[in-house]
Amino acid sequence: MAVFTWISFIASIAVILVFSKFNIGLALFLGGVVLGLLLLPISTLLEQLLDTILDPSVILLALAVGVIPVIGGLMEETGLVDRLVQNLRVDRRLFLGVSPALIGMLPMPGGALMSAPLVEKAGEDVLGNVKSAINVWFRHIPQLVYPFAASLIVSAKIANIGLYSAIPFMAPPVLVCSALGYWLLLRKVGRGVAYTEKASFRKAVLPLMVILAAPLADFTILKALKPEVREAATLVAALISLSLAWVVGRPGLRRTGMVVLRMRPWSFSAIIFGMFFFIRVFQSSPIPAMITSIEMDASILCLTLGFLLGFATGRIQIPTSIVIPVFLARYGLASMPPLVFSSIYFSSYLGYIISPVHPCVTVSLEYFKSNLSDYIKILILPTALSMLAAAIPMIYWLI
Template identity: 30%
Template structure:
């Protein structure tokens, strides 16, 4: 297909998705419609890509995992476990500290869509100071993800270290200044919200962090199992146990709790995200973008193409896998390697088809423009800062 038509279909498909989400339409419908629009570029392959996605064990596992996380979060919220946990944390940390700690701690949950687990806790805390939904969404996403700039178990970070031949911890050391900047930017945002004048009294057993047990059991068991089996399989084993423990703590389980915890549209949305991503890869649009943007100055090319590929794929590991072979002859310094990583990471972070963005948006239900007015500027500022710092390194 003509390159111009393919690029036009890509832009139009993203435009349709964004317009539908902005007008509060169901995201699952929006992402499937966007996939079919882009699929017009490869009509002979759409059915094959659909079946490949529908029968992919990793996609089915991801859907199951996200649905179980949703159910676990609902049980904990409806039974008051989340509220008690927040009250406990309030005794140990400042108001801002609690807001930062919740997504940061749970952000190390190594599964796509894990932001759904921290969302109810951020919501419970944020409501106390009259925080807007878009602001809560930003905190949930920002502090969940920025740790992956320096987290040594982050798969994309491990991959780029392997591809570049640069020591993993040397790359981490290189990225600490940008991580510190990201943390500080988030802190400036969080601290503008005043702590509630009067804290609620916590339960008698608040000091023992009992509410963390279902989450910690899930995370620690999955982490241990992932040393021997795949991460997805580990969570397929660990999450049901975490749910059972949460139900035991809940005591009185009613029909409403079960109904709220089951979300068919969420499962369809996750499938749609993976289908759309596979359509993008099958169409070859990433190769077309690469061929055009490589004619720009090196720093501009690395920064812009990495951000765009991260944004389009909403999958940082895939973005690194696509980008590194393109730029490998030019990545002559550790700074340029970090520039590629951070630019693709920030594109991935704010992508409207990134599972964590989708799940946070579905949970908080902010205005679309409201949420992106808050999320996009610091992400773009981080990319520009990385270009200025690492481009001159």
């Protein structure tokens, strides 16, 4: 029976890995179905499906995560992103790092293509493979701490810890990535200024308000109103930011409709339902009890598995949705210590950063006419050093 249970779990992971190339939400749903059909009674599987669909926190989170990419799409469509970046006033090195990072706070498919022209403009004398690495490395750093990064929101919920409790523990990874990125990618770039037009503070502050409105509103609502369902604050905050983007950008109804169709918010919402369905099925199966009965090194579980799944899928949500429940089951915890969460999230993030199936990697390589092997050669040192940094919180927790 034990062998069959492990085979069933591995089969469900294989289904997720295969179908994640086409649709992440569908992949997670099918993984849950396969696991449930093999290990649970049909009645229990259907019960978990209904519980997922009817859970208010899951519904609100799915709606909020669906709104977030539309905000980015409206800012792109109306030129708010260009206004923000073009009115920055920093030297060339910082421009190469800051411009992808700012655009990285706006989750949108193919977003790396938005920052690529800016990196190209500021780095005309920089090798293509280096520009690809700069574009991807710095673009994703905000996902480690930005309160409206969908992967961070969802991962914190899976770990059953407050988002704003987790964020302070993610600050060291941000510092590590920023320092290594500057030292290994930007240090040799000249400091020449990359601007030809006069800056306007007013033009920069309006799009910045749209980006910052959501996390500020979310934090304020949580502290002031203390809603019974935490995700209600997230949805309201996302809608506030969406409204600001619409008012400031003035896209009109027709262009707004086009943005919605292009951003496909329903696919982001589907990821949430698929993810929590898989987790519920996992928790109802015999697997958690089996995991608690075996000896397992936490550092190997968190760092190696998180990194490998991030690399294999080109996603953060998939490794965290698998590794976090396994860790909680192994140690019999209801919620994850923030130190451990930072290790899991950071290691999954690092695998995702250099994954050949990560869309931002592929579009950057194409744009800068570089290749995957050179890209990985450039990032292997900062990634390896970052993995060592990711191990420190885990070692501290184990001690």
